[in-house]
Amino acid sequence: xxxxxxxxxxxxxxxxxxxxxxxxxxxxxxxxxxxxxxxxxxxxxxxxxxxxxxxxxxxxxxxxxxxxxxxxxxxxxxxxxxxxxxxxxxxxxxxxxxxxxxxxxxxxxxxxxxxxxxxxxxxxxxxxxxxxxxxxxxxxxxxxxxxxxxxxxxxxxxxxxxxxxxxxxxxxxxxxxxxxxxxxxxxxxxxxxxxxxxxxxxxxxxxxxxxxxxxxxxxxxxxxxxxxxxxxxxxxxxxxxxxxxxxxxxxxxxxxxxxxxxxxxxxxxxxxxxxxxxxxxxxxxxxxxxxxxxxxxxxxxxxxxxxxxxxxxxxxxxxxxxxxxxxxxxxxxxxxxx
Amino acid sequence: xxxxxxxxxxxxxxxxxxxxxxxxxxxxxxxxxxxxxxxxxxxxxxxxxxxxxxxxxxxxxxxxxxxxxxxxxxxxxxxxxxxxxxxxxxxxxxxxxxxxxxxxxxxxxxxxxxxxxxxxxxxxxxxxxxxxxxxxxxxxxxxxxxxxxxxxxxxxxxxxxxxxxxxxxxxxxxxxxxxxxxxxxxxxxxxxxxxxxxxxxxxxxxxxxxxxxxxxxxxxxxxxxxxxxxxxxxxxxxxxxxxxxxxxxxxxxxxxxxxxxxxxxxxxxxxxxxxxxxxxxxxxxxxxxxxxxxxxxxxxxxxxxxxxxxxxxxxxxxxxxxxxxxxxxxxxxxxxxxx
Numbered sequence: 001x002x003x004x005x006x007x008x009x010x011x012x013x014x015x016x017x018x019x020x021x022x023x024x025x026x027x028x029x030x031x032x033x034x035x036x037x038x039x040x041x042x043x044x045x046x047x048x049x050x051x052x053x054x055x056x057x058x059x060x061x062x063x064x065x066x067x068x069x070x071x072x073x074x075x076x077x078x079x080x081x082x083x084x085x086x087x088x089x090x091x092x093x094x095x096x097x098x099x100x101x102x103x104x105x106x107x108x109x110x111x112x113x114x115x116x117x118x119x120x121x122x123x124x125x126x127x128x129x130x131x132x133x134x135x136x137x138x139x140x141x142x143x144x145x146x147x148x149x150x151x152x153x154x155x156x157x158x159x160x161x162x163x164x165x166x167x168x169x170x171x172x173x174x175x176x177x178x179x180x181x182x183x184x185x186x187x188x189x190x191x192x193x194x195x196x197x198x199x200x201x202x203x204x205x206x207x208x209x210x211x212x213x214x215x216x217x218x219x220x221x222x223x224x225x226x227x228x229x230x231x232x233x234x235x236x237x238x239x240x241x242x243x244x245x246x247x248x249x250x251x252x253x254x255x256x257x258x259x260x261x262x263x264x265x266x267x268x269x270x271x272x273x274x275x276x277x278x279x280x281x282x283x284x285x286x287x288x289x290x291x292x293x294x295x296x297x298x299x300x301x302x303x304x305x306x307x308x309x310x311x312x313x314x315x316x317x318x319x320x321x322x323x324x325x326x327x328x329x330x331x332x333x334x335x336x337x338x
Numbered sequence: 339x340x341x342x343x344x345x346x347x348x349x350x351x352x353x354x355x356x357x358x359x360x361x362x363x364x365x366x367x368x369x370x371x372x373x374x375x376x377x378x379x380x381x382x383x384x385x386x387x388x389x390x391x392x393x394x395x396x397x398x399x400x401x402x403x404x405x406x407x408x409x410x411x412x413x414x415x416x417x418x419x420x421x422x423x424x425x426x427x428x429x430x431x432x433x434x435x436x437x438x439x440x441x442x443x444x445x446x447x448x449x450x451x452x453x454x455x456x457x458x459x460x461x462x463x464x465x466x467x468x469x470x471x472x473x474x475x476x477x478x479x480x481x482x483x484x485x486x487x488x489x490x491x492x493x494x495x496x497x498x499x500x501x502x503x504x505x506x507x508x509x510x511x512x513x514x515x516x517x518x519x520x521x522x523x524x525x526x527x528x529x530x531x532x533x534x535x536x537x538x539x540x541x542x543x544x545x546x547x548x549x550x551x552x553x554x555x556x557x558x559x560x561x562x563x564x565x566x567x568x569x570x571x572x573x574x575x576x577x578x579x580x581x582x583x584x585x586x587x588x589x590x591x592x593x594x595x596x597x598x599x600x601x602x603x604x605x606x607x608x609x610x611x612x613x614x615x616x617x618x619x620x621x622x623x624x625x626x627x628x629x630x631x632x633x634x635x636x637x638x639x640x641x642x643x644x645x646x647x648x649x650x651x652x653x654x655x656x657x658x659x660x661x662x663x664x665x666x667x668x669x670x671x672x673x674x675x676x677x
Binding site: 043044168170198199200201202203204206207225226227228229230231232234251252255265266267269270271272273274276278280281282283284286287 | 393394501503504531532533534535536537539540558559560561562564565566585588589598599600601602603604605606607608609610611617618619621622
């Protein structure tokens with residue numbers, strides 16, 4: 001595999017609240033290559049969205065980047081680079097705007113809130129394009145129209161002057177995608193991009209994202225709680241729980257031979273449309289409370305494979321042959337989910 | 339199967355629910371009808387589950403609410419244990435209210451934040467006169483809480499002290515506390531995480547075994563519907579386009595919309611990544627201004643001239659499998675047209 005364009009190492013994002021500290025992201029590591037899709041999957045509060053926002057400097061107070069490195073291969077800030085990589089975690093305030101939107105774009109879940117209802121599609125698209133590229137308004141509009149055409153609008157010249165409320169949910173998400181790819185970013189982050197959509201529209205948007213990714217050869221970080229969508233989209237998968245990377249390997253291994261007890265439990269509790277007379281095995285208990293969580297494995301209270309050792313210390317993320325796992329007692333005898 | 343005669347719990351016949359769209363200041367005129375539910379028929383046996391699936395705006399939630407008379411039907415019949423409750427007046431409806439209960443999607447908004455679990459659960463018991471003494475209330479309460487997997491000491495707590503999954507357990511306890519024979523489950527797991535969703539689905543199945551209640555399970559999630567339902571109906575723009583036994587529908591879908599819906603649903607197995615040949619184009623037309631003839635014809639790749647003229651009748655194509663599509667109803671007189 002070629003050299004990664006993004007290397008995230010031991011990323012930590014903490015939120016300081018009056019009641020204590022919430023470790024929203026606590027020791028997350030992964031890398032992304034050109035033309036690769038990384039799927040990040042986890043339940044509510046597992047830290048997947050916070051991870052995405054941390055990468056592009058969108059963490060607001062009371063949150064803070066508490067540690068880790070985000071190495072990104074980019075021509076920006078050549079004087080600060082080390083070995084061809086820029087550490088995004090070191091950027092301050094406005095410096096992120098040179099990266100965000102131009103080199104790394106992010107797509108959020110709900111297109112109604114990420115688009116401004118008072119401005120036309122043209123206004124919102126040309127704003128981004130003119131901010132990052134040296135073009136005048138007319139050229140920017142031409143780029144906008146070209147992008148709308150790429151994301152599947154039938155008559156983009158006219159549609160570009162519409163307001164978000166004149167578009168359906170799927171079309172709005174297409175506009176958001178058009179804005180995100182308008183500066184030809186090296187990395188696209190999609191945070192639950194299809195969760196607010198109906199399944200037939202979701203299928204259209206997923207297909208569109210696959211096509212665009214193949215065309216632009218960008219790296220894609222795809223975040224979702226839906227394992228089926230992960231299976232559909234990803235090359236490699238990172239499973240998160242309680243702010244931590246639990247398991248991280250290629251998509252086939254995750255679904256066929258998961259080693260982490262949490263991944264295994266998660267796969268055993270999803271109903272499957274393709275299976276008859278399936279038996280569900282729910283995970284007992286509740287997802288963890290993140291406030292002042294102990295420095296132990298977050299899955300410990302619900303884990304059927306816990307050891308004495310798990311009560312004393314936190315396992316670190318270890319790897320063998322590209323299979324990363326955080327567990328003292330992983331499943332090694334190949335439990336199949338096929 | 340069941341000792342008390344018929345095993346049919348609920349028969350819905352040609353149910354309609356229209357919402358008038360009004361216009362004008364002072365003098366309001368009805369300018370159009372939104373036909374949210376437009377002639378839907380199905381039956382549920384005692385202790386069985388009927389799943390209703392469809393995308394947003396197809397009328398699945400309206401069906402559930404109309405059947406238990408939270409909304410008044412515009413037309414059609416709803417036979418609950420043989421009695422047509424569609425035409426009953428509010429006063430005579432009271433005895434049937436106890437027999438039909440509902441669980442909503444979001445337990446945070448369906449539970450009163452200012453009532454403790456005990457107050458929430460005792461209100462229906464007292465209203466329907468199902469308990470006589472305070473002691474009886476307490477007994478019933480701890481029994482209810484344990485049957486949904488909560489602890490007796492939870493009785494004095496408020497909804498905000500529980501997690502989402504636990505709140506949904508409270509909402510389920512409230513629904514089952516009056517021994518209903520029909521429970522409408524309107525997206526009961528859609529607001530929950532997958533690990534908690536599985537707990538709730540399992541709980542619902544267990545309770546059904548104990549109570550012998552019929553479920554109407556409404557969801558947009560085909561996988562969950564397949565898991566829990568005995569029979570399934572697929573809705574599109576206020577009409578049921580196909581209905582039948584769950585395995586039959588999922589393994590042998592006949593209606594072009596059902597096929598597209600199943601093909602569009604991703605499966606959690608990277609080996610089965612499909613080339614999306616059946617991808618639907620466009621979007622659902624406005625329910626106020628539906629196409630003439632078959633409503634699906636604007637997106638259907640099999641559309642033919644007949645589809646523009648009239649809406650296809652529901653025809654039975656196999657034992658327990660009916661579909662409403664001209665592909666199956668034209669030129670084959672031996673097929674039985676359902677009334």
